[in-house]
Amino acid sequence: MEPKTLISEADIRRRVSELAAQISRDYAGKENVVLLAVLKGAFIFLADLARQLPVPHRVEFMALSSYGKGSASSGQVRVEMDVRDSIEGSHVIVIEDIIDTGRTLRYLIDLLKTRHPASVATCSLVRKQDRHEVEVEIDYLGFDIPDVFVVGYGLDYAEQYRTLPYIGIVEPSGS
Secondary structure, eight states, rough: OEEEEEEEHHHHHHHHHHHHHHHHHHHOOSSSEEEEEEEETTHHHHHHHHOOOOOEEEEEEEEEEEESSSSSSOSSEEEEEOOOOOOOOOOOEEEEEESSSHHHHHHHHHHHHHHOOOOEEEEEEEEGGOOOOOOOOOOOOEEEOOOEEEEBOOOTTTTTTOOSSSEEEEOOOOO
């Protein structure tokens, strides 16, 4: 079944360009900028965003989990893969695919701050504002979306649909 389009490829491309321009203005002249992508979902967003940033930067990855093997969050966040290089003194921009409850991002920001970066900012492709349980500031936001199950542009359902060039709505099994 083909997902129903929520955000078109053209709209994503335009918004990523706008975000890159905004980040470029905000970080002009800064050294040690780190784009820290949260895997797996943020990899496509990161690649498109990073290619449009004239600001010198390096890329790091982390993998976090709060879901275990189910489709509902356990509420416990676990680091499954950590950054390889120190972020001390760096301007870190966390690149996320989606902000749902905010718990995972809040955990990550708190963890990163213990590593003494110069600053920590957040950039998310989409946010389900109605699902927030924990306050977390999003410095750079692509789109606010309704509380629906979305796939594409890095987002998946059971590891499917990640490489769609748009964001679509699916009905997960058992919904």
